[in-house]
Amino acid sequence: MNTNSAKKEDILSRFLLEREKDPGCFDNKYLRDIILNFVIAGRDTSAGTLSWFLYVLCGNQRIQDKIAREVREATTAGDRDVGVQELTACLTEDAISNMPYLHAALTETLRLYPAVPIDVKYCFSDDTLPDGHAVRKGDMVNYQPYPMGRMKFLWGDDAEEFRPERWLDGDGVFVPESPYKFTAFQAGPRICLGKEFAYRQMKIFAAVLLYLYRFEMWERDSTVGYRPMLTLKMDGPLHVRALPRRASG
Template sequence: MNNAKSNLEKKEDIISRFMAEMEHDPENITYEYLRDITLNFVIAGKDTTAGTLSWFIYLLCKHPYMQEEIFQEVKEATRAGQDICINEFVKKITIESLDKMKYLHAALSETLRLYPSVPLNSKSCFSDDTLPDGFNVNRGDVVFYMPYPMGRMEILWGDDAENFQPERWLDDDGSVRNESPFKFTAFQAGPRICLGKDFAYTQMKIFAAVLLHFFKFKLCSKSNDVHYKTMLTLHIDQGLYVLAYLR
């Protein structure tokens, strides 16, 4: 058991860390709890993150100058030379370097505004209530809201709501602007806001930084507009076909 515990503590993945913590808090961290945590990460974090990165690559192919701007930001944040190998580059991706990637963060937020991972969502009313606009709902009613059209409403985002514009997420000093989660609903809001929000941003920024540092992406066809396929998450219908060129 001591050897097994030692091996777990040497690993840095999140499941191994939870298993190591079971030794310290066996009453609260049980195998059933660990199973639920694992399923939550797999179900809530796999398709959503992968889908967002696909839409992100698609939008950058449509806006090549933004792709180059993010590449330069990643290069400066990591202080990585052009001839660095991928293993050495990954070591340079730290919390500090990720925090410097403001434009990348903004571009991912703008991707989620236009192409939210979950385009249609609903809530069940536990009791009678009145919504902010004065509409009355009863216990047991189901209220639907739609992040996809909400992200394109001019009343919320201005006349350029249909445009991919990462700058809308940056203040004049270059810092990231945090919009109200009730306006930017990609991660939900209130008590049920996504617990994995920061984890998702970190994961997406790491993958995006590695991909854009080593590759340039272009659509297979300049007229290759893609269409969405609404499932539980927002898929690209028929997949995304791109050409990847080494920098």
């Protein structure tokens, strides 16, 4: 097989094809920075969030089962078991949009375990913050999504409780919060461009996993700590047990 003729759809190949058309459009350093941005912002964040998602679900079997039922009803109407290939074919845009509880559970995970626990902004001009604090051009302003997601005056007395229902109205419809309160994807002109893609990707992975398996901690009541890095890493591996799930639950 002539590999040169193989059609490549990955992002690096697409950039290289564009440069073949216009060799002066960008250099190797620019291309490296673009790829690193996608790797760090688009891979580590989603993978880390899914790890924390499984961790909190292991301690909340009721929530885990409720998500599994929602996935089943949105894909196969809940009346039969299907394999991975048929399940993934059922994960259409309409099916994914009919999983508000899964969306809420992922959002609740990001509230408690934001992919980027500490962030910073650079002041391009003198300004005054809403609390009256003055900042000068060139100042660096840090904010911390991790403790912000656990503040009782923002989220109520149950701020440290994993409760997806806080994101749903009385009809079970997802109701988003202001991005200035829920800062996992930032806000304003610099809001994450990949937000909707990240949700879609995580929902597909989560739907497949929870449709097929029930997860529990390998050691009952064990806990996992975190490492405050650029992204919120677990302090060690996540040891879980995956048990086959059937239509009955």
